[in-house]
Amino acid sequence: MIRFEQVSVTYGDAAAPAVQGIDLTVPEGELCLLVGPSGVGKSTVLNAVCGLVPHFTGGTLRGRVTVDGRDTRTHKPRELADVVGTVGQDPLAHFVTDTVEDELAYGMESLGLTPEVMRRRVEETLDLLGLAELRDRAITTLSGGQMQRVAIGSVLTTHPKVLVLDEPTSALDPAAAEEVLAVLQRLVHDLGTTVLLAEHRLERVVQYADQVILLPSPGAPPVMGTPADIMAVSPVHPPVVALGRLARWSPLPLSVRDARRKAAPLREQLTGVPPQAPGRSAEGTPAASDAAAEVSGLGVRRGRTEALHGVDLTVRGGETIALMGRNGAGKSALLTTLVGMHEPSSGTVRVGGAVPHRTSPRALLRHVGLVPQEPRDLLYADTVAAECTAADQDAGAPAGSCRALVARLLPDVPESVHPRDLSEGQRLALALAVVLTARPPLLLLDEPTRGLDYAAKARLIEVLRTLAAEGHAIVLATHDVELAAELAHRVVILADGEIVADGPTDEVVVSSPSFAPQVAKVLAPLPWLTVPQVARALEALA
Ligand SMILES: Nc1ncnc2c1ncn2[C@@H]1O[C@H](COP(=O)(O)OP(=O)(O)OP(=O)(O)O)[C@@H](O)[C@H]1O
Ligand SMILES: Nc1ncnc2c1ncn2[C@@H]1O[C@H](COP(=O)(O)OP(=O)(O)OP(=O)(O)O)[C@@H](O)[C@H]1O
Numbered sequence: 001m002i003r004f005e006q007v008s009v010t011y012g013d014a015a016a017p018a019v020q021g022i023d024l025t026v027p028e029g030e031l032c033l034l035v036g037p038s039g040v041g042k043s044t045v046l047n048a049v050c051g052l053v054p055h056f057t058g059g060t061l062r063g064r065v066t067v068d069g070r071d072t073r074t075h076k077p078r079e080l081a082d083v084v085g086t087v088g089q090d091p092l093a094h095f096v097t098d099t100v101e102d103e104l105a106y107g108m109e110s111l112g113l114t115p116e117v118m119r120r121r122v123e124e125t126l127d128l129l130g131l132a133e134l135r136d137r138a139i140t141t142l143s144g145g146q147m148q149r150v151a152i153g154s155v156l157t158t159h160p161k162v163l164v165l166d167e168p169t170s171a172l173d174p175a176a177a178e179e180v181l182a183v184l185q186r187l188v189h190d191l192g193t194t195v196l197l198a199e200h201r202l203e204r205v206v207q208y209a210d211q212v213i214l215l216p217s218p219g220a221p222p223v224m225g226t227p228a229d230i231m232a233v234s235p236v237h238p239p240v241v242a243l244g245r246l247a248r249w250s251p252l253p254l255s256v257r258d259a260r261r262k263a264a265p266l267r268e269q270l271t272g273v274p275p276q277a278p279g280r281s282a283e284g285t286p287a288a289s290d291a292a293a294e295v296s297g298l299g300v301r302r303g304r305t306e307a308l309h310g311v312d313l314t315v316r317g318g319e320t321i322a323l324m325g326r327n328g329a330g331k332s333a334l335l336t337t338l339v340g341m342h343e344p345s346s347g348t349v350r351v352g353g354a355v356p357h358r359t360s361p362r363a364l365l366r367h368v369g370l371v372p373q374e375p376r377d378l379l380y381a382d383t384v385a386a387e388c389t390a391a392d393q394d395a396g397a398p399a400g401s402c403r404a405l406v407a408r409l410l411p412d413v414p415e416s417v418h419p420r421d422l423s424e425g426q427r428l429a430l431a432l433a434v435v436l437t438a439r440p441p442l443l444l445l446d447e448p449t450r451g452l453d454y455a456a457k458a459r460l461i462e463v464l465r466t467l468a469a470e471g472h473a474i475v476l477a478t479h480d481v482e483l484a485a486e487l488a489h490r491v492v493i494l495a496d497g498e499i500v501a502d503g504p505t506d507e508v509v510v511s512s513p514s515f516a517p518q519v520a521k522v523l524a525p526l527p528w529l530t531v532p533q534v535a536r537a538l539e540a541l542a
Helices: 042-049 100-109 115-128 144-156 174-191 202-208 227-233 239-246 256-262 264-270 331-338 384-395 401-409 424-437 454-469 481-487 505-510 518-523 531-541
Strands: 002-010 019-026 031-035 060-067 084-087 162-166 194-198 211-214 223-225 291-302 305-316 320-324 346-351 368-371 442-446 473-477 490-495 498-504
Touching (some): 002 042, 031 042, 031 174, 031 202, 042 060, 042 084, 042 162, 042 194, 084 144, 100 144, 115 144, 144 174, 162 174, 174 194, 174 202, 202 227, 202 239, 211 227, 239 256, 239 518, 239 531, 264 518, 264 531, 291 331, 291 473, 305 331, 305 473, 305 490, 320 454, 320 481, 331 346, 331 368, 331 442, 384 401, 384 424, 401 424, 401 454, 424 454, 454 481, 473 481, 481 505, 481 518, 498 505
Parallel strands (some): 084 162, 320 473, 442 473
Antiparallel strands (some): 211 223, 291 305
């Protein structure tokens, strides 16, 4: 259905192609997963299928890409739209209408479907993606995950033969991610739809894949095979696979269910061994005077929505809190209120003693820094190098500090490229470095792992742990249960703008079917959360 013949893509005046030696076929009616490290060229491959590369991104495509027999060189993206539905990494860039309902209907209008069919599919999709209450909402007022749901819904309504999805679950809460994957699988099984999907959080998708294409490193040709064969060699793999490799299980488990069947001996070995508590540093709980932020009885309105109400939260230096909860629960609203972007409708907020919305942004910078959900909002300069220089100057940090942080998080981020042209993971690494350079006492991160591969995530965890150990307070809003399990001392769960759980990570996540990490599910009822925890314990036992 999708055919690549000796394809390579070179951007602008880059010295080497971003991808090369791509020669493969994605068969009709299969769900094919594209995996590989950050910046390796996954989006480039996907965009070549829908024709955005090279028609919109520029650059040179050599070789041939055909979709359902149509050559993307001679067919513009518009002329492929009836065959290929695409969800890109940045939904906002692709929306054409203003409201949720219009966006869901838009794709169908050009296909000449009857009003009855259109109506029915819109209703189905609203229900399927939990968007019914938001149908009249302006798209610009949606939360990140709500936008991603609309973007996915808008391509589902047209029932295209081919779906191309770039990290489609990166902003979705765990339950929504599962629902979307279940829908995709149903389309593949029942309608014979062909799905090509790139994703970093393999724990969410690998068990649904018929085939996996691995781009192992920049410029290296892809390897294609069954999920089990590829996971056995892939540098990127989900925690169950890491656990399976560690415990030498064969065949390697791809799902929690597979792993549980093999885990009895490991459970036995670990029984009675106390796991090291997640994220905990040697210093223990910091003194009560260290409050980096105090929130009390907080209410925040966004348009007609009561995004937060009655929120009480104290964040202390040295502590890392994961803020979790469904899409639209109010996580971003809380973080942005802490940096003064919204005036509370009730209650009080103090950050380092200051009232954020009455403090000048410049003065507030001494107390708090936010990496926003859309890293682009933070980046102004024309090149990565200029962005880093500016960050050093703003923070009064030694020249080269920001650049060194970028390199520490992700190798090979190009210096002279415009931040706009970076891959998703590269752009996030840059935004993280810009904020980390200022070393604010309170560090807020909104979904800080989109586009990051497992290795980059592990390096980010290291950097953040060091900061926490030095007394910085960290709050991260995330749907990444694996990240929360590794990093957070404490988990706070928001639902409909209210705090519904607040406690030590192991206590909160282990008991939750949505927020438990894979290792917790595999080893339950034992309270283990992460592969590194298990690895350390096994080493000590050996
Ligand atoms: N328009 C462009 N101009 C110049 N370089 C680009 C452009 N788009 C992408 N690149 C570069 O090509 C490489 C591959 O990027 P791509 O977005 O395809 O990676 P990816 O595997 O999707 O990454 P991620 O996992 O971070 O989303 C990166 O080094 C990126 O900086
Ligand atoms: N300008 C606005 N007008 C109306 N409602 C808004 C506006 N901005 C945000 N909202 C709503 O406020 C609620 C909280 O949004 P917020 O972005 O804080 O959610 P979130 O927990 O960060 O979600 P996600 O996990 O999807 O990022 C959502 O229901 C959202 O639709």
